[in-house]
Amino acid sequence: MAPAASVNIRNQLRFHGTPDRGWYETLDPRYRMRTRAEANQFFKTGRVFAMLWAEAASETMARRNGGTENTAITIGRFGQGVFSQIRRFVVVQVNREAHFVYALASEHTIVHLNNGIQPVAFQEELDRGMTKEPIMVDATDPSTEVMETxxxxxxxxxxxxxxxxxxxxxxxxxxxxxxxxxxxxxxxxNQGFDPDTEEEEEEEEEEEEEEEEEEEEEEEEEEQADYQQPAARFSYPQQPQNGYPPNSWGH
Incomplete structure (x- = not known):
């Protein structure tokens, strides 16, 4: 098995900011850096945000829509195609000493806005074993935020x-x-790693039970507060192309 990457290499994989280019993104002024005080409040577990994403372009990225050129492809410093797009992330860990977060790229579960629209699952996804319950997001600006079902x-x-x-x-x-x-x-x-010891398994089971109890208590509190959001349920729209939904985070 290949050795793990060194700390120096892992640091190179981190997505660095570009403060030298100004506080606001030219593509859209809503994309901006946060001050230190703002960042402490903004970057916390559960935060959902969008950012400009770039990665090396594969052959399949180079063309789309019947062979037309993909305008998101540019040529990088070493002649390699670079694919750029807007991606959305959810914060799951925050490092307040090194000032970075670990974020999930949008295996898969439904994510949807808290706007009364029911989340959608494709039959093929369920056939492949997607069992996770949907994750709901409270939009900062519900009047303008849109998220595909x-x-x-x-x-x-x-x-x-x-x-x-x-x-x-x-x-x-x-x-x-x-x-x-x-x-x-x-x-x-934890997928793919050696199984835990009995003590670790017991601790995990206790944590899961506590989390389930907390979730049930929160749901009861919301019901008592006359929470009107309809319960999430699955429905089956038209079959997606190539077996994947049209707006899957992380693809």
Whole structure:
């Protein structure tokens, strides 16, 4: 098995900010850096945000829509195609000493806004074993925020992102769904590793029971407060192309 990457290499994989280019992104002034005080309040578990994303372009990225050129492809410093797009992330861990967060790129579960629109699951997704319950997000600006009903959150892949990256605020994971989010995150991070000892398994079971109790208590409190949001349920829209929904985070 190949050795783990060194700390220096891992640090190079972190998404660094570009403060030398100003506080606001030219593509949209809503994408901006936060001051130190703002960042402490903004970057916390459950925060949902969007940022400009770039990665090396593969052959399949180079062309789309019947062979037309993908305008998001540019040529980088070494002649390699670079694919750029806007991606959304959810914060699951915050490092307040090194000033960066670990964020999930939008394996998969439904993510949707708290706007009364029911989340959607494709039959093929259920056939492949998608069992996680949907994650609901309270939008910072409900009047303008839009999220496709086929949006997905990829719980098994995390990205270290520095605080000084220009980001757009989308909202926060609904309080009672944060526990669910963190449980999914931990489950996916543990996939493929050696089984835990009996003591560790007992501790995890106790933690899961406590989380379930907290979630039930939060749901009861919301019901008592005459919470009117309809319960999330699955429906089956038209079959997606290539077996994937059109707006899957992390693809």
């Amino acid at each position: 086929a949006s997905r959150l990829r719980c098994g892949k995390i990205y270290p992102i520095e605080w000084n990256v220009k980001v757009r605020d989308i909202g926060m994971v609904t309080g009672r769904h944060k526990t669910r989010l963190m449980r999914y995150y931990r489950e996916e991070q």
